[in-house]
Amino acid sequence: MEVLGFDLVYLLVTVGLAVVFTLAVLTIIGILLVRHFDKTGVALFPRLFMFILNLVETPIKNLLWLFNLDAKTLFLVRSNLINAIYRHRFAAVPVKERAIFLPQCLRNQKCPANTDEEGLHCKGCGKCEIADYKKEAEKLGYKFFIAPGGTMVKRMIKKYRPKAIIGVGCENEIQMGSEMAIRHGIIPMTIPLAKSGCVNTIVDWDEVRRITNLTPQNVND
Numbered sequence: 001m002e003v004l005g006f007d008l009v010y011l012l013v014t015v016g017l018a019v020v021f022t023l024a025v026l027t028i029i030g031i032l033l034v035r036h037f038d039k040t041g042v043a044l045f046p047r048l049f050m051f052i053l054n055l056v057e058t059p060i061k062n063l064l065w066l067f068n069l070d071a072k073t074l075f076l077v078r079s080n081l082i083n084a085i086y087r088h089r090f091a092a093v094p095v096k097e098r099a100i101f102l103p104q105c106l107r108n109q110k111c112p113a114n115t116d117e118e119g120l121h122c123k124g125c126g127k128c129e130i131a132d133y134k135k136e137a138e139k140l141g142y143k144f145f146i147a148p149g150g151t152m153v154k155r156m157i158k159k160y161r162p163k164a165i166i167g168v169g170c171e172n173e174i175q176m177g178s179e180m181a182i183r184h185g186i187i188p189m190t191i192p193l194a195k196s197g198c199v200n201t202i203v204d205w206d207e208v209r210r211i212t213n214l215t216p217q218n219v220n221d
């Protein structure tokens with residue numbers, strides 16, 4: 001059988017090989033970009049990089065071991081790419097229309113905060129860094145939340161409808177939170193925990209403050 005003068009089988013095989021070849025090339029480019037990020041902390045060509053990840057994440061993930069890399073690197077790459085892609089749009093959103101969500105695992109284990117449907121309410125006891133950061137963020141105009149889980153984040157987003165959010169969390173929280181935000185037209189900025197777990201987690205507070213203070217004036221600094 002012929003299509004446009006070409007043998008159909010020949011056409012299908014040629015197209016199939018071209019697709020496989022293209023995906024293989026994109027996988028190699030993706031791995032090289034991940035490797036570069038791992039060595040330098042810089043995610044090159046963020047939009048292209050994200051496009052490649054969305055297309056061939058699984059093969060990239062399966063080949064990371066070749067370079068002594070693991071899935072955690074891929075997660076850090078994604079977080080970095082989200083921030084690179086959205087930082088200018090985030091900076092343009094007035095602070096009063098932004099919200100920040102910290103995970104409850106960041107607080108001190110002897111935290112006296114009360115919890116209600118809006119999460120934990122820091123009492124400013126000073127046993128952890130949250131007290132100082134909360135003051136700074138609220139003074140700027142942020143809606144500030146300490147979230148016990150993803151359901152509460154969704155509820156607060158529905159209730160307050162922020163235009164941009166900062167999410168601090170572990171891999172799952174960041175992935176689900178940023179996908180949900182993007183689906184709802186909310187601009188996400190992500191900050192992965194430096195040490196995750198159920199308690200005594202650690203975050204780079206300098207990075208949290210750097211993102212919190214992003215404005216159109218300093219976004220290119």
Ligand code: SF4
Pocket residue numbers: 107108110111112113121122123124125126127128129130131
């Ligand atoms: S500073 Fe706030 S969050 Fe941290 S332990 Fe005290 S009450 Fe809890």
